[in-house]
Amino acid sequence: MRTNRAVRVVSAEVGGSAKLIVPVLAGVAVAVTLGVYGRLHEPTGIAVNVAGFSSPQTVKVWLATASAAFAVVQLLSALAMYGRLPGVTAPAWTGALHRASGRLAFLLAVPVAVHCLYALGFQSYDLRVLVHSLLGCVFFGAFTVKMLVLTKRGMAGWVLPLVGGVVFAGLVMLWLTSSLWFFTTVGVVF
Numbered sequence: 001m002r003t004n005r006a007v008r009v010v011s012a013e014v015g016g017s018a019k020l021i022v023p024v025l026a027g028v029a030v031a032v033t034l035g036v037y038g039r040l041h042e043p044t045g046i047a048v049n050v051a052g053f054s055s056p057q058t059v060k061v062w063l064a065t066a067s068a069a070f071a072v073v074q075l076l077s078a079l080a081m082y083g084r085l086p087g088v089t090a091p092a093w094t095g096a097l098h099r100a101s102g103r104l105a106f107l108l109a110v111p112v113a114v115h116c117l118y119a120l121g122f123q124s125y126d127l128r129v130l131v132h133s134l135l136g137c138v139f140f141g142a143f144t145v146k147m148l149v150l151t152k153r154g155m156a157g158w159v160l161p162l163v164g165g166v167v168f169a170g171l172v173m174l175w176l177t178s179s180l181w182f183f184t185t186v187g188v189v190f
Contacts, residue, residue, distance in 0.1 A: 019155060023148035031141030038122030038133065045119055053190055060115050061179045063108045068175040070105035074098060075168050132177040139170035
C-alpha cells in the first residue's frame with residue numbers, strides 16, 4: 001500500500017516535470033532567436049526619441065528604471081501573496097497589483113529591448129556589455145517560460161517562484177548593467 005502511494009507521488013512529480021519541457025524549450029528558442037538576431041542584424045545606431053528626454057539612451061535608461069521599479073513591486077506583492085513577508089497579511093487587491101505591476105514592467109521593458117536589438121544589436125566589446133546582451137536574451141526567454149507555466153495545471157509548487165525569481169533577477173541585473181551604469185558614469189539626466 002505504501003509502495004503504491006510512493007509510485008503515484010513519483011509519477012505525479014515526473015508528469016509535472018515533463019510539463020516544463022515545452023515552456024523551457026520555447027524560452028530557449030526565444031533567447032537564442034533574440035541573441036542570433038541581435039548578433040546578425042546590422043545595428044542602425046538610430047532609435048526613436050521621446051520629447052522631453054535629451055537622447056534615445058536616456059529614454060531607454062528611464063524606461064528600464066521604471067520597469068525595474070515595477071519588478072520590485074512584483075517581488076513584494078508575490079512575497080505578500082505567498083505569506084513570506086513577516087507580519088504582513090496580503091490584502092485582497094494584492095493579486096491585482098501583482099498582475100498590473102508585472103504587465104507594466106514588461107510593457108516598459110519591450111521598447112528598451114527593441115531599442116537595444118535594433119539600434120545596438122548583440123555586443124561583446126567589453127564584459128559589461130556582453131553580460132548585458134546575454135542577460136537581455138535570458139530575461140525574455142525566462143519571461144516566455146513564466147507566461148507558459150502560468151497556464152499549466154499540476155505544476156510543482158516550486159516552479160512558478162523559481163521562474164519568477166529568474167525573471168526578476170534577470171531584469172534587475174539588466175538594470176544594473178545598463179541604467180545604474182549610465183547613472184554612475186554619465187549622471188542622472190533626462
